[in-house]
Amino acid sequence: xxxxxxxxxxxxxxxxxxxxxxxxxxxxxxxxxxxxxxxxxxxxxxxxxxxxxxxxxxxxxxxxxxxxxxxxxxxxxxxxxxxxxxxxxxxxxxxxxxxxxxxxxxxxxxxxxxxxxxxxxxxxxxxxxxxxxxxxxxxxxxxxxxxxxxxxxxxxxxxxxxxxxxxxxxxxxxxxxxxxxxxxxxxxxxxxxxxxxxxxxxx
Numbered sequence: 001x002x003x004x005x006x007x008x009x010x011x012x013x014x015x016x017x018x019x020x021x022x023x024x025x026x027x028x029x030x031x032x033x034x035x036x037x038x039x040x041x042x043x044x045x046x047x048x049x050x051x052x053x054x055x056x057x058x059x060x061x062x063x064x065x066x067x068x069x070x071x072x073x074x075x076x077x078x079x080x081x082x083x084x085x086x087x088x089x090x091x092x093x094x095x096x097x098x099x100x101x102x103x104x105x106x107x108x109x110x111x112x113x114x115x116x117x118x119x120x121x122x123x124x125x126x127x128x129x130x131x132x133x134x135x136x137x138x139x140x141x142x143x144x145x146x147x148x149x150x151x152x153x154x155x156x157x158x159x160x161x162x163x164x165x166x167x168x169x170x171x172x173x174x175x176x177x178x179x180x181x182x183x184x185x186x187x188x189x190x191x192x193x194x195x196x197x198x199x200x201x202x203x
Contacts, residue, residue, distance in 0.1 A: 062077075095175055138158050159177070
C-alpha cells in the first residue's frame with residue numbers, strides 16, 4: 001500500500017499531509033480539440049501560456065517511407081523537428097514533426113524565436129492551414145518519452161498522428177504527438193473534412 005501511494009504521489013496524483021492523511025491533488029485536464037484547424041494555443045487558451053520548445057531540427061534528404069507517403073514528397077527532402085509542448089508550466093507533449101522543406105525553409109529558426117508553430121509558419125507567409133487526417137491511439141511511453149514528459153515507467157501516452165495541408169491542397173506537415181494521458185483529454189471533431197484518398201478525383 002505504501003509503495004502504491006508513493007508512486008501516486010510521485011505522479012502528482014495524491015499528496016500526503018502530515019497529521020491529516022493522503023488527499024487527491026486537484027488538477028484540470030487540458031481539453032485539446034482536434035478539428036479542421038487544430039492549434040494547441042487555441043486549446044490552452046490565451047491565459048495558459050502554451051509554448052513549443054524545439055529539441056532538435058535537421059534536413060533529411062531521404063525521409064522514412066511513411067513520411068514520403070503522407071506528404072507525397074517524391075524525391076524531395078523534409079525538415080524533421082523534435083519538440084516539447086508546455087502548458088501552464090507543465091510539459092504535456094513530445095512531438096516529431098515532418099515538414100515539406102520546399103514550403104518551410106528556416107522554420108526551425110523561427111520556432112526558436114516564437115515558441116509557436118503557427119507563428120513560425122506565419123513568419124514564412126503561411127497564414128492558415130487545415131487538418132486533413134488524424135489517427136489516435138494509446139500505448140506505454142518509451143523511456144525517452146517518460147524522461148521528457150516527467151512520467152514514471154509504465155505511464156500511458158495518447159498518440160496522435162496527423163497530416164496538415166495548405167488551403168490549396170499542398171501537404172504541409174506530418175506529425176506524431178505523444179500526450180500525457182493524465183494531463184490531456186482529446187476532443188475530436190473533424191466534421192466532413194477529410195484527406196483525399198488515392199481513388200479520389202480532385203475538383
